[in-house]
Amino acid sequence: MRLELRVCEHCYTGEHGEAERQAIVQDMVRCAxxxxxxxxxxxxxxxxxxxxxxxxxxxxxxxxxxxxxIVDDQVMINDTQLATEGDDGTMLVYPNPPDILTVLAKNIDxxxxxxxxxxxxxxxxxxxxxxxxxxxxxxxxxxx
Numbered sequence: 001m002r003l004e005l006r007v008c009e010h011c012y013t014g015e016h017g018e019a020e021r022q023a024i025v026q027d028m029v030r031c032a033x034x035x036x037x038x039x040x041x042x043x044x045x046x047x048x049x050x051x052x053x054x055x056x057x058x059x060x061x062x063x064x065x066x067x068x069x070i071v072d073d074q075v076m077i078n079d080t081q082l083a084t085e086g087d088d089g090t091m092l093v094y095p096n097p098p099d100i101l102t103v104l105a106k107n108i109d110x111x112x113x114x115x116x117x118x119x120x121x122x123x124x125x126x127x128x129x130x131x132x133x134x135x136x137x138x139x140x141x142x143x144x
Contacts, residue, residue: 002047002063005050008079023127028100032049048061052079101131102131
């Protein structure tokens with residue numbers, strides 16, 4: 001199994017001037033780094049963290065999947081996403097920050113359980129609020 005987090009480097013460093021977004025992106029990276037440190041506990045083959053700059057194409061580092069959104073009738077490649085690949089080759093892609101942070105946090109919880117010690121990452125106020133306010137059905141379809 002593999003995991004790849006892609007984030008906007010400019011958001012990560014604060015160049016875009018959005019402090020809340022910077023804090024959330026930094027939380028994502030810290031979580032992914034913690035998972036990378038303990039990937040063997042989750043039987044992960046690899047954990048990739050890619051910081052994408054505006055002046056590059058934004059190609060994935062390892063998992064060949066990119067998400068897009070429609071903005072003002074134009075296709076825009078999402079610079080922030082979490083992609084996971086299972087042992088059978090099935091990929092799941094999470095383009096929404098609340099989902100990304102939730103998946104990463106749950107992986108860290110699994111690591112803590114597997115090691116029988118707390119390896120959690122202290123989240124920023126913005127990241128904590130994002131997780132706390134995320135409805136259980138965020139982005140889920142009811143099949144109707």
